[in-house]
Amino acid sequence: MTWDQLSINQPHLSFMILGGFTxxxxxxxxxxxxxxxxxxxTFGTLCGIAFGPHGANVINPMSWGNIEQLTLEFSRVVLVIQCFTVGVELPIRYVEKHWKGLLFLLIPVMSFGWLLTSLIIWWMLPSLSWLDSLCISACVTATDPVLANSLVGKGxxxxxxxxxxxxxxxxxxxANDGLAFPFIYLALFLLEYRSNTGKAVLDWFLLIVMYECVFGCIYGFTIGYIARQGIKLAEKHNLIDRQSFLVFYFVLALFCAGSARNGGVTCVGCDGLAPQSNLLFLFRDDNSVGKFQQ
Structure with missing residues (x-):
């Protein structure tokens, strides 16, 4: 008979493996x-496979409930934090100064990569239709900011x-994590409205391009601007301490992800750009609080 004090449940095992691996x-x-x-x-994925249901079966996320919803929400949290961090850490007014090169990568290059990847998938899996391949390729077209860290991070x-x-x-x-939405949903709408292409394109333009992307950018930039002014005011009147200041961008990213729902990634990316010109040096300075000059 096992002593009850030594019993370990699934959450405890998950914490142990996560903390131990990290x-x-x-x-x-x-x-x-x-x-x-x-x-x-890479090693996190290998660790998950080793201890997951296809390996040692020590932990089984399939038993936690709606695994699709859990995966979606965990992925959203990771992405919104990374996207916001990218926006904050870019050089001051970077997008304003280099918008041409960024736009070239986001529209023609990304579109070409999407179409080329779909053709490769279609060739490898001939049982799929081209629309199915377009949908799958849209999921791998965007460059993950977590994986891109090996190129842009320190080392x-x-x-x-x-x-x-x-x-x-x-x-x-x-930027492309949020802008991958149009590629994914264009294929999905075309699959759903096969007999009515006009309706598919109209719904895609209004709901995805205008609402999810354009409105998401405006909403995120507005939230970021308001947050920037709020920090300036709090710093001016000495209302914020350094610990709260350093965690501020993290909780702001979570707020945007929750309030913007599906457009959360695009929203958070622009949210990180809005306060960029003033917050950049503050996040990198150990004695940042008390130095807000603008």
Missing amino acids: SLFMLCSSFFKDQLYTNEA KFSEKVPKRLRDLLSAESG
């Missing part, structure tokens, strides 16, 4: 990143990449 990886993080040119995402490998390219890749990886 601790061990951090001890050797420099070796993995600088010598093996890889990051935590011996990333230092060999020119800073102008690192900034461009960082901005593109943060």
Whole structure:
């Protein structure tokens, strides 16, 4: 008979594996990143496979409830934090100064990559229709800011990449996660309204392009601007301490992700750009509070 005090349930096992893997990886993080040119995402995936239902079956997320909803929400949290961080860490007024190169990557290059990937998938899986392939390719077209961190983050490998390219890749990886929505939903709408292409295109333009993307950008930029003014006011009257200041962008990203629903990723990306010109040096300065000059 097992002593009740030693019993471990699924949440405890999950915390143990997550904390243990993270601790061990951090001890050797420099070796993995600088010598093996890889990051935590690869080893995190391998760890999940090893302990998951297809490996040792120590933890089984399938038993936690609606696994699709859990995966979606966990992914949203990771992405919104990364996208906001990209917006904050870019050089001051970067998008304003380099919008042409960024726009070229986001529209023609991304569109070409989407179409080319769909053709490869269609060729590899001939049982699928081309619309099915377009839908799948849209899911892999966007550059994940988490994975792009191996190129744009700190390390011996990333230092060999020119800073102008690192900034461009960082901005593109943060923006294209939200802008991948039009590619995904265009294929989905065309699949749903096969007999009425006009309705599919109209719904796609109004609901996805205008509402999800354009309105999401405006909403996120507005929230970011209001937050920037709020921090300036709080700093002016000495109402905010350093600990609260450093975690402010994290909770603001979560607020935008929740309030904007499906357009949360686009919203958070613009939210990070709005306060960028003033918050950039503050997040990098250990003595930031008390130095808000503008």
